[in-house]
Amino acid sequence: MTSDTTSRSSAPTATTAATATGDAVPVPPDAEAGAAPGPTPSGGRAGTIAPVVPSRAVLRPLGLDEVRITGGFWGRRQQVNGAATLAHIELWLEREGWLGNFDAAVEGRLPADRRGREFSDSEVYKLLEAMAWEIGRTRDEALEARFEAIVARVAAAQEPDGYLSTRFGRPGQAPRYSDLEWGHELYCFGHLVQAAVARARTRPADGDDALVTVARRAADHVCEVFGAGGIESVCGHPEIEPALVELYRVTGEERYLEQARLFLERRGHGVLEDVEFGRAYFQDDLPVRDATVLRGHAVRATYLSAGAVDLASETGDGDLLDAVSHQLDTTVARRTYLTGGMGSRHQDEAFGPDYVLPPDRAYSETCAGIGSVMLSWRLLLADGSPARGDLIERTLYNVVATSPSPEGTAFYYTNTLHQRELATVPEEDVASPRAASSLRAPWFGVSCCPTNVARTFASLAAYLATVDDDGLQLHQYAPAEIRTALPDGRAVAVDVVTDYPRTGEVRVRVAGVDTHRWTLTLRVPAWATGATLEVAGERRVVEPGAVRVTCDFAPGDEVVLGLPLEPRFVRADPRIDAVRGCVAVERGPEVLCVESVDLPGTAHVDVVRIDPGVAPQDRGDHVVARGALVDLAEHAWPYGDGIDREVADQGAAGTEIVLRPYHDWATRGPSTMRVWVPT
Numbered sequence: 001m002t003s004d005t006t007s008r009s010s011a012p013t014a015t016t017a018a019t020a021t022g023d024a025v026p027v028p029p030d031a032e033a034g035a036a037p038g039p040t041p042s043g044g045r046a047g048t049i050a051p052v053v054p055s056r057a058v059l060r061p062l063g064l065d066e067v068r069i070t071g072g073f074w075g076r077r078q079q080v081n082g083a084a085t086l087a088h089i090e091l092w093l094e095r096e097g098w099l100g101n102f103d104a105a106v107e108g109r110l111p112a113d114r115r116g117r118e119f120s121d122s123e124v125y126k127l128l129e130a131m132a133w134e135i136g137r138t139r140d141e142a143l144e145a146r147f148e149a150i151v152a153r154v155a156a157a158q159e160p161d162g163y164l165s166t167r168f169g170r171p172g173q174a175p176r177y178s179d180l181e182w183g184h185e186l187y188c189f190g191h192l193v194q195a196a197v198a199r200a201r202t203r204p205a206d207g208d209d210a211l212v213t214v215a216r217r218a219a220d221h222v223c224e225v226f227g228a229g230g231i232e233s234v235c236g237h238p239e240i241e242p243a244l245v246e247l248y249r250v251t252g253e254e255r256y257l258e259q260a261r262l263f264l265e266r267r268g269h270g271v272l273e274d275v276e277f278g279r280a281y282f283q284d285d286l287p288v289r290d291a292t293v294l295r296g297h298a299v300r301a302t303y304l305s306a307g308a309v310d311l312a313s314e315t316g317d318g319d320l321l322d323a324v325s326h327q328l329d330t331t332v333a334r335r336t337y338l339t340g341g342m343g344s345r346h347q348d349e350a351f352g353p354d355y356v357l358p359p360d361r362a363y364s365e366t367c368a369g370i371g372s373v374m375l376s377w378r379l380l381l382a383d384g385s386p387a388r389g390d391l392i393e394r395t396l397y398n399v400v401a402t403s404p405s406p407e408g409t410a411f412y413y414t415n416t417l418h419q420r421e422l423a424t425v426p427e428e429d430v431a432s433p434r435a436a437s438s439l440r441a442p443w444f445g446v447s448c449c450p451t452n453v454a455r456t457f458a459s460l461a462a463y464l465a466t467v468d469d470d471g472l473q474l475h476q477y478a479p480a481e482i483r484t485a486l487p488d489g490r491a492v493a494v495d496v497v498t499d500y501p502r503t504g505e506v507r508v509r510v511a512g513v514d515t516h517r518w519t520l521t522l523r524v525p526a527w528a529t530g531a532t533l534e535v536a537g538e539r540r541v542v543e544p545g546a547v548r549v550t551c552d553f554a555p556g557d558e559v560v561l562g563l564p565l566e567p568r569f570v571r572a573d574p575r576i577d578a579v580r581g582c583v584a585v586e587r588g589p590e591v592l593c594v595e596s597v598d599l600p601g602t603a604h605v606d607v608v609r610i611d612p613g614v615a616p617q618d619r620g621d622h623v624v625a626r627g628a629l630v631d632l633a634e635h636a637w638p639y640g641d642g643i644d645r646e647v648a649d650q651g652a653a654g655t656e657i658v659l660r661p662y663h664d665w666a667t668r669g670p671s672t673m674r675v676w677v678p679t
Contacts, residue, residue: 049136049201050462051194052374053249054313057381059466059473063201064137066484067461072499074460074478077401080408081457082134082143088409089127089450090146092443096431099124099150101166105157111172117446118167119184119237122191124154126451128211129195133458136202151211158214162221164192177225181236181272181282186226189218190239197246198459219247223259233271234263236282238300241307242374245314260311264288267304277348289323294331297350298343298363299448302371309378325379332391338570338584338675339402339591339662340395341415342368355575359417359676366412366449369399370456377463380475384468386546389475389523392463396476397501398591402663403440403453410440411450417593417662417675420606425670438673439666467492471519471550477506490516501588504563515554522547522561525589532562563588567616567623567659572676582676583612585623585659592623592659596672599629599658605672607632608657612679616659627657627677 049063069075093099097115102124104113116123131147134140158164165185169176177185196215203209222240225231244260247253268287270279279285280296288308294301305324312321334354336342341364344352349365372395380388403412410426413434423438432441443450465482466473472482472492480496493512500506508520524531526544533542535549539562549559567587572579585592594605607629614626657677665673 047201051133051198051459052246052310052378052381052462053201054310054378054381055249056316057313058384059381059468060487061377061381061462062465062467062482062484064133064459064461066482067464068481069461069464069478070481071479073401074457077404077408077457078137078460080404080406081130081454082138082140083408085404085408085450085454085457086127086130086134086143088442089123089130089454090150092431092447092450093124093127095429096120096443096447099153102153102157105166105170106153110166110170114166118179118182119188119448121164121166122184122188122239123447123451124150125188125191125195126448126455128154129191129198130451130454130458132195132198132202132211133455136198137458137461148210151214155210155214158217161224162217162219164189164214164218177231180233181275184235184237186222186235186240187237189222190235190241190243193219193240193243193247197243197250198455200250215247216251219244219256219259223255227255227259227262232266234267234282234284236272236300237297238263238267238283238304238307241304242310243307245307245310248314257311257314260307261315264304264308264311277350281348281350289320291323291327292330293335293351293354294327294342295351297348298365298368299349299371301351302342302368302375306371306374306378309375309382313378313382321379321382324375325383328375328379337362337364337417338572338586339364339398339415339417340369340372340391341365341399341417342372346414355573355577357572357576358578359674360420360578362415362417364399364415364417366399366403366415367452369395369415370452373400373456373463381466384473384546386475386523386544387526390526393476393525393589394591397589398662400453400456402665403449405440406667410442411444411453412440413444413446413449416673419666419671419673422596422670422672423666439670471521473521473523473546474506474508475523481511483511486518490518492516492518494520500563501565501590504565504588506561506563508559508561510553510555510557512555515552517550517552519548519550520553520559522549522559524561525563527568527586527588528563530564534558534560534562565618567592567618567625569612569616579676582678583610584676585610585616585625587618587623587661591662591675593662593665593673593675594657594659594677595665595668597668598622598660603629605674605677608674608677610657610677610679621660623659624656625659625677626654628655 049065050061098120101114104110131143135144168174168185193215196212199209199211241260241263244256248256267284272282272284275281283296283301283304308320308324335351337357341362343349343363343365344357346363349363373392376388376392399415402415419438426432426439426441428442431443431445434444434446464476467484467486469487477498477500479498483493485491491512491514495509495511497507497509524542524544524547528544531542532539533547565588567585570584570586594608596605609630610625610627616623616625662675
């Protein structure tokens with residue numbers, strides 16, 4: 001085994017990862033190693049079972065038939081998602097009447113019998129997308145039958161011209177497109193189209209598919225109504241833009257790409273009515289190319305930016321790509337929480353000003369985290385930067401994975417970094433306000449996050465690896481089987497064996513039967529100073545960034561990446577006023593937190609102080625830091641000389657403070673919690 005290795009640094013951005021080990025997960029029986037279908041009409045690769053398949057990019061994503069997560073943290077999450085979460089969502093959509101809205105439309109019972117918010121149709125579509133990816137992953141015949149039954153109910157409600165909504169356009173309802181600011185009609189169409197894209201890429205047989213037909217009719221309707229000479233406006237909630245580009249990639253139909261371009265070019269020219277939050281809420285304050293940072297509603301911002309990257313990738317628009325790349329880089333540097341969470345304002349679910357990141361008021365919506373992953377993945381495919389993988393990893397581990405309960409039947413909508421009060425346990429059969437509890441709730445009046453988590457977990461294997469002309473790139477680490485082929489037909493087969501992030505060893509073992517020369521690229525996270533790489537029995541230190549191993553790889557060869565997982569203190573930029581004088585603790589990609597259930601008696605996390613002069617220690621299932629529990633005395637007037645000294649002088653020094661992964665917080669019952677701890 002001969003090799004050449006190279007590495008390059010990436011700027012320290014955000015980081016997090018995928019862990020490993022555990023139960024095996026089912027895989028499609030018909031997935032074959034190295035199958036390489038031909039090009040799509042739009043120039044991409046036909047048959048790639050993935051949410052994002054650019055026809056031109058630096059890297060090509062691998063699909064669910066090429067990458068199988070075989071266990072570990074993410075394997076367990078996928079199992080729970082398929083076995084429990086999808087059925088849980090379907091149950092609640094029926095219970096709340098959101099799925100029944102389509103039946104009411106067919107039976108003429110609208111608007112009297114309509115239930116849910118104006119965007120409730122989209123939750124049905126996101127469930128269908130999650131089901132489609134899960135069917136593609138497992139070929140579950142029972143799930144296929146449930147999927148087809150829901151599609152039939154949706155299809156029956158579509159109108160002859162392709163329009164489909166249970167909220168607008170029928171007798172007694174507001175006219176079509178009469179409320180583009182808040183109506184979410186095009187947003188719902190976007191999720192319908194994304195569900196159809198998932199179906200087109202995963203359906204087990206050729207031929208017409210009912211959902212794809214419905215979505216194409218809806219997309220054709222949108223192009224007729226909003227195309228050149230039509231309604232020259234946009235939807236208040238971006239989503240149709242990336243969906244149309246992806247439908248173009250599936251079908252080769254140029255009008256879908258052109259309509260996405262029109263929507264993106266119109267935005268920022270004041271085409272929507274102003275609202276109390278300002279036009280920045282809709283990203284209608286500045287043209288996409290002119291903005292320097294993400295602003296306004298965080299989900300809207302990340303979805304729109306994802307669509308802009310899709311458009312730029314398909315049209316070769318380097319200026320647009322550079323603009324969005326710069327916007328995300330600035331946002332990461334100034335407006336992103338340690339967890340990767342985005343959005344610090346509750347009133348409008350929005351980004352706040354630069355460096356305004358209060359942990360106790362963090363909104364950090366789960367859907368915004370998923371939007372960040374969508375955007376970062378598209379940029380990674382476009383530019384190959386390891387920093388994109390760092391941010392995806394951090395956000396997956398500390399936002400997306402935090403939302404669902406271990407059972408997959410309760411969720412966080414928002415993800416605070418500091419919980420001051422104990423919560424009451426949400427009722428199991430009542431939809432909760434979206435941000436009212438520090439405990440995960442089974443459903444919400446606005447329940448976009450459970451369905452978003454479900455579609456992300458079902459398609460997660462498509463975010464692990466890519467190929468280019470030279471070889472294979474691993475961006476996230478989980479136990480996995482990868483069977484693919486390079487553009488010139490060289491078969492590449494590897495097994496990833498790892499317990500990351502419980503341990504830092506990532507072993508990439510070459511499988512297959514042939515020997516070929518190709519390049520394996522591994523991402524070394526920005527925090528992983530002192531990482532090592534072992535090739536052919538020789539070990540050396542590698543820098544953060546991308547490390548490349550070019551070999552005449554033969555079956556049985558191994559490349560071993562060693563990532564240092566000693567827990568470490570993290571401090572914030574001094575311009576983040578809210579956490580000045582505090583530290584956080586990270587271990588590998590995981591952000592840790594202190595919970596009151598790990599403190600003696602009824603102690604509150606706000607009495608904890610950490611000594612940053614003593615390094616935190618790994619104890620296996622938790623980390624300990626040296627600190628103290630202080631006596632916070634009451635004062636008639638909470639200001640004045642001597643108050644800080646009085647507090648600091650009290651309490652027992654030398655206490656061990658227990659910290660556990662933030663993504664597991666509140667799984668042991670109500671607790672107070674904080675990520676940033678005073679020193």
